[in-house]
Amino acid sequence: MLKTFKLGGVHPPENKISAEAAIETLPIPKRVYVMVTQHLGAPSVALVKKGDDVKTGQLIAKSSGFISANVHSPVTGKVFKVDDVMDQSGYRKPAIIIDAEEDSWVDGVDNSGDIIHAITLSRDQIIQRINEMGVVGLGGATFPTHVKMMIPDGKKAEYLIINGVECEPYLTSDHRLMIEKGEEILVGTSILMKALGVSKAMVGIENNKPDAIEKLTGLARNFKGISVHALKVKYPQGGEKQLIKALTGREVPSGKLPIETGCVVDNVGTAYAVYEAVQKNKPLIERVVTVTGKAAFKPSNFMVRIGTPINELVEMAGGLPENLGKVVGGGPMMGKALMSVEAPIVKGSSGILLMPVEESKRVDNKPCIRCARCVSVCPMGLEPYLLAQLSKNEIWERTETERVMDCIECGSCHYTCPAGKPLLDYIRLGKNKTGQIIRSRGKK
């Protein structure tokens, strides 16, 4: 029996149509739009101004607090300006716009293809390097990785969990990375283990990626303490809490961090970025992005410089189709619908999903028949129908007691609702309001 998490979950069609497409390096675009803040936490501060010359890998925006991250120039060229541009959420946020010239890296970066196994840095040096190189969680949450490495007093890390689940339908960036950069990922994992002071790491991969499981299992024999685990396919297994539950059987207590269970979870992409940062002295300026969807001509996986406009990727994947109805940044379950394909790639971009018109519209909203499917699929054991109702009627004192803040916004309830109720829309609203109320209470 393959492991999986117990509570809830759904099985949306996997549609991993780009799984066979090897990672191609996307040509450097003429102009990049580097969002100044690309992580979860305190905003970064731009260090360059209009007219400055920058080199690839040069620090251009600085971390501004404990939970914050550096940003480096993904190209060599001249800063065109620092101005607000529309990001993937549709908000206008500050970005450093750079006109690219011929690629030339800053000194000290190892750009060779050699795999370096020996970990020479000390624990503190590793954490410092990860911080310097602007590594954030590449699974999508973009939480600064060095902060995760610093275990709070009184807590102890026992396991490092490497997330290769990629439970979102369509996306294959992690899958390809595991196949093509498996060894680097495992070195990155060993580095993270050293930084955390743990002796055991588990790589969780869903069983729909047998080639990646085989590859990493084979490679892991040469690495001490790393085991690879095949997991039964079930969404949202890539959720931190669900993955910890699936691999260790432990449950992250409500409102607490994963470290309570002695686990730290990092994405395979993050492990790769850590390898590059620590062994190659290379800042996080590129990542793998899947361009896929029923409306994509050539589903592909690209190694892309951060700040590349999305339409450049779409162009390389065959261009915009006539029947394009929706573009999603990320996977179909949790990704954001984009207002414009001109928004740039950021550190957290895992995929671009092109959906045809006929798939873009939501199904009709019918009356709830209380079938309780939302209850049975909720991986957090909540009652989505009730939370949606309470949020709609603005009964905020009850949204809190019904544990709306536990919602991980995986979308399983909305996906499975036969009445097509936009349950998650209401629950997000409820979370937002309830969160505000809880925070204002804390201030008093």
Add this chain to the structure above:
Amino acid sequence: MDKLLTISGSPHVHTDDSIRKIMFSVIYAMVPAMLVSVYFFGLDAIRIIAISVISCVVVEYLIQKYLINGGMTINDGSAIVTGVLLAFNVPSNLPTWIIIVGAIVSIGVAKMAFGGIGKNPFNPALVGRVFLLISFPVQMTSWPVPKPLFSNTVLDAVTGPTPLGILKEGLSAGKTVDELMAQMPGYLNELIGFQGGSLGEMSALALLLGAVFMFYKKVITWHIPVSYLLTAFVFTGILWLIDPSQYANPLFHLVTGGLIIGVFYMATDMVSTPMAPKGQIIFGIGCGVLTILIRLWGGYPEGVSFAILIMNAFAPLINTGFKPTRFGIIKPAKA
């Protein structure tokens, strides 16, 4: 770009399941039992099912068209489900006009008056059935003896009592269970369909076949049926062990009357039952206890309809009291 993109919150994919598909799965599940009823009652069965379904759909249509504003929901199949279930719960010789009254009560009073699909606190078909049972007790309890199609048996009676009716009357007349059992068709026949009763109660086997289909289609879950059946079995089993001369074998209770149809088709009605698994088990236990209480000590020989309706009334309360297992609330085991 001159084209406008659709913007909406995640998720961007949706299951291809719908209310209509769920309702039609229930309808398909009832086809075996429908065929059995036609086999035993012939044209009468067709008449009752057709009249019941048509009146239910027409009543819903008229109410939505002329009385309330809002979308038309007759296409979702829920009125058809109510129509078939109502037909399953009446004797085959029921006059047509009484069926129409039942449909008006089911759809008009029990469903549309509360706001239509999804809003009804009670199972519409059962409300209609109980209304008819109380209003027309004579017509509702004279069950024609099943006469299989193509059989040349000459029947010496036109109407006959149900096994549960025989038991109830016989016991109150001072007879023992064993004496009464001799007058009945036997478990195997009861399972296959040779028992007197309403249209859909004839064959437990056909109903079980449909139930398996509904499980497969995930229209029903195990919680309510299993807890309901188990409770009824254990309750009657204990009494039977105490005094087999006064209390019938638990198997008898499982295969007779409306228990099977009630357990799988009525008590599992999504709208009027609790949402969380624990609540559904409580609901099933409550139904089981009430059914047997009414069968053994109540005024009616059969208690399934009343039991489910009474428990329907408790569903909102059960929903508040029994929450699903929350993630991260149980203290993690010491590592």
